[in-house]
Amino acid sequence: MDFESIARECLSQPIWNYFASGANDEITLRNNREAFSRINLYYKVLVDVNECSLQTQILGQKNSIPILIAPLAFHKLAHPDGEMATARAAGAQGTIMILSTMSTTPVEEVVANASGPIWFQLYIYRDRAVTKALVKRVEAAGCSALVLTVDAPVMGHRERDIRSGVDLFAELQLENVFAMDVYKTSENTRNKNMAEHFASLFDPSITWKDIEWLRSLTKLPVIVKGIIRADDAQHAVCSGASGIIVSNHGGRQLDTAPATIDALSPIVESVGKSADIFLDGGILRGTDVIKALALGANAVLIGRPVLWGLAVGGTEGVEHIFKILRNEVNLAMALCGCPTIADIKYDLLRPKNR
């Protein structure tokens, strides 16, 4: 929270608004946080917690901490080193960074300089040849998974951005995608605001069949981001998804969508044995992480806290955010009587014979 207030001083008002805001009345944005505070932790006592380990498995690979970096557009709005700074921090902290389609650094550069795994978040372009070329590029660059965002067929209505009255998009160098032919007309780069650009380029007609299409293009595992219903999670798994990210896009898309932590349990019950389950939205404290894991998530993602760290101190700032969270998760595990991630189970929330 301290990073958030310092970042606010470092950033211009329009950039701050773009990062911090949610859709419409920001009810979901607030609920993402508030829902965590309504959950109690029934800690266990007299368990040996002399050494706690945060190590876990994500898609079958070791990860030093059950916290990943969510895909976030335009890191260079937060810091001139942009995505490279974030990738360095992720590698140093032994975790995965998910790079946005709307990165301000080319994917090849990020992966070549990263010391840890980079996953790529995909928005599907109306022009499927463009999407296919992007997927091939990402695979060749060495990304290890694709994250398909499905909660944004169109862009949410963000009133703080509208009130800012500044077209951030016009200022941006989207180095990741501007080299692609589809961006080579002034139509697609400079003459539209962010929501118009989103609507003109990204395909609002995608369906479950497109996950199968995506899988036919690549051997990379596909993770579906933006699910809040168990039936949609089942569709995703039946279409071949290896993972589900329970997410409402940080409250930036459909306002009054449920808090993600409230949506998690039914999804874990329905597909938790067939896919890795991740959650994002409002994670700020170590105890939030413990609650998501106790409800069956394999790991969580953080979004805005990474931007606050980046704005305040580049790589060092993002690393500092991870150090705080790592210490908090470690402390909460010790106080809950859970020395390993595998010990964090549902009975922390609903003990038998309560």
Ligand SMILES: Cc1cc2nc3c(=O)[nH]c(=O)nc-3n(C[C@H](O)[C@H](O)[C@H](O)COP(=O)(O)O)c2cc1C
């Ligand atoms: C400024 C900003 C940009 C974002 N850009 C993307 C994006 O490009 N792709 C995407 O799938 N999600 C994007 N998201 C959503 C995040 O991946 C994530 O779902 C959300 O931020 C999690 O909530 P939190 O910020 O409360 O941690 C963005 C979120 C923010 C705040």
Ligand SMILES: CCCCCCC(=O)C(=O)O
């Ligand atoms: C035309 C670029 C729109 C980028 C949208 C990024 C995003 O997902 C967000 O929440 O903002």
